[in-house]
Amino acid sequence: MTQQGKTVAVVGGGYGGAALVKALDEHADVVLIEPKDAFVHAAGSLRALTQPEEWAERMFYPYDGFLKRGKHLREYASGVDDKGVVLASGERVEADYIVLATGTGYPYPAKTRTDSTEEALAHFKETHAELAGAARVLIAGAGPVGLELAGEIKAVWPEKQITIVDPAEELMPGYEAALRTELHAQLEKLGIEVRLGVTLDDEPAVEPGRAGAVAVTAENEPIEADIWFRAFGMTTNSGYLKDGIAPLNRRGQLPVTPKLNVEGHEHVYAIGDLTDMNEEKRASAAGQHAAVVAANILAQINGEAPEQEYQPSPVRVAIVPLGPEFGVGQMPSEDGPVQLPIESVIEWKGRDLMTGYFDAAFRLAPAQ
Template sequence: MTATVVVVGGGYGGASAAKALDDVAEVVLVEPKEQFVHHVAALRGLVEPEFAERIFLPYDRLLKRGRVVRDRAVAADAGTVTLASGERIDADYLVLATGADYPFPAKFSDHDTAAAKAKLRAAHDELAGAASVLLLGAGPVGLELAGEIKAKWPDKAVTIVDPAPELLPRFPDEFRAEVRRQLDELGVELLLGTSVETPPATGGFTVETADGTKVTADLWFRCFGIVPATGYLTGELAAARRPDGRVEVTPELRLSGQERVFAIGDITDVPETKMARAAGQHAEVVAANIRVLIGGDGELTKYEAAPPAMALPLGPKGGASYTPETGLLDAATTSEIKGADMMIGNFATLLGLD
C-alpha cells in the first residue's frame, strides 16, 4: 500500500516537499490560498502593479500524482488533519509547513487571488499619492521596502524607525556599511535606537519617537512582527509548541517526540534567519528522510542550520548580498540574483509552469 503524506501549507517549503515526494507517496497538499504567492517579490509588486500580476502562480501543475486541497487546517494531531470544511485526512506521514503571518504588504492574508491583487493595487495607489512614508522596522523587510519606494519615486521622503541601535547586527561590518551607504545615497532617513510607542493614525500624521524626534508622514507601514502559524496543532503535537509559537524539532526536522511528523520553515525553532531558501533546504531534508522511512532502509539526514546570509535588494538595481563563502557582493551582483525577476522563474519551475 502507498503511504499517505499530508503536507499542511503550500508555501516555499511545503510546495517543495510535496513535489519531492510525489513519486513515492500519495501526497495531499493542504493550502487555503487559491494560488501560490511568491512573497519574496511582494514589495516589488507593491510599487509596480504590472509586476504584481506575476507573483501569483497556480498550483495545478505542481503534482502529477498527488492532489492539492484548497482548505485550511483547523486541527492536526499525529495521524489526522481536520479541515475547516469538516473533512478529515488520515496521514501516515505529516509535514507541517504553515509558515508565519507577517504584516501586509510583505505577506497577504487573503486566500482569494483577486482580493489579494485588489488590496495590493489599492495600497500602490495610496503609496503613489503619498509625499512621505514612515516605515516601522529596520529589518530586511523595512530596508527592502525603503529601497523599492526610493527606486520608484526618488523624491518621496522615507523614514525608518527601529529600536535597535544598529542595522542588521548579525552580519559583518562591511555588509552593514554597504547597506547604510546605499540607503544614505537614496536619501532614506534612519532613526535607530528609538521607537514609536503608539501606532500612527491613517492619513497625514505626526508622531514623536521615544527620544523626542518628531516625524511627519502621509503613510506608514509596519515592517516587523512575525507570528508562526501553529495554533492548529492539537494533542501530542501541541506539546512541541513553544511560547513564541515555533515548534521544537530534532536535527532530522522531526517534531520533538514524533517519528513521522516533520516541520519546515518559519515554524521551526532552528536557529537561523527565516527565509525562503532555508525553507527549501528544510524541504530537501524532510523529503529525503520520509523517503528513507517509506523504503525502510538507509540513514536519516540531519539538517545543519545555515549561517547568516542575505541577498538584500534596494530596488531593481541596488542592494548588497553576503554569504560566508563569498563575502560581500555588490549591487550589480545582487541585482543579478534577485533584481529584475526577483527569482520568479525559479518558482515557476517548481510549480511546473515553464
C-alpha cells in the same frame, strides 16, 4: 518509483511545503492542505506593491494543476496527531506521514492578507494608488522588510521622502560590520532617512497602507508623513498546534530533530519558519528543509532508515535588495562570512526577485 497507498499530508503550501509536495508527488499520494488558491512568492510582494502592473501577477502560481497525482485541499488545519490532520471543516485526513509547513505571518504588504489571488491583486493595486499620491512615507521597522520596501519605493518614486524608524541601535545586528557600512552608504545615496534607537510613542491613527495625515512622535520628536507601513511583527502560524503534537517554544515554534522530525514523532516532520531551528527564517532554508524531509520520507516509504540531517549555516545569510539596482548580501565561505558585491545581489535577487528560479522549479506559468 510510485508507492501506492502511502499518504503524505503536507500542511502549508509556502516555500517549503510547495517544494516538498512537488518532490514527493510521483512517489506517494500527496495531500496539500492549504487555504490559498496559489503559491505566493512573497519575496516579490513589495515590488508587486510599487509596480503592480508589471509584477503583481508574477507572484502567484496556481495550485490548480500544481500536482500530477496529488490533490490540494483549500482548508485550514485545526489539529494534528501521529495519524492525520483534522481540518477546520471538521473532516479528517488520514496520513502515513505528516509534514507541518505553515510558516509565519507578517503584516501586509510583505505577505498577502487574503487566501484569494484575485483579492490579493486588488489589494496591491489599491495600496499602490494610495502610495502613489503620498509625498512622505514612514516605515516602522528597519529589518530586511522595511529596508527592501524603502528601496522599492525609491526605485519607482525617487522624489518621495522616506523615513525608517527602529528601536534597534544598528542596522542588521549580527551581520558583518562591512555589510552594515555598505548598507548605510547605499541608503544615504538613495536619500532614505534611517532613525535608529527610536521608538514611536504611539502608532499612527491611520491604517497602514492608507493615505492620510500621519502625525506621530518618536522619543518626543515629531514625524509627519502621508502614508505609513508596518514592517515588523512576524508571528508563527502554529495556533492549530497549541494543544497538540509537541510543546511549542515561546515563539510558537516546534522542536525538531536534525532530521527535522517533530521531537518524539518518527512520521511527523516540520519545516521552514515553523521549526525552532536556530537560523534566519529564509525561503532558501525552507527549501533545504524540504529536500531533507523528502529524502527521509522516501527512505521510510522504501523500508529504509532515514539518514538525511539538516545543518544550519554557521554564518548568517542575507540578500537584501534595495530595488533592482541596489542592495547588500552576506554568504558563507570556507573562510567565514563574505560580503556579496552589489552586482551579485542584483543578479541573484534584485533584478527578478528569483521569479525565474520559481518558474523553473514549479514548471508553471504565473497566474494570468
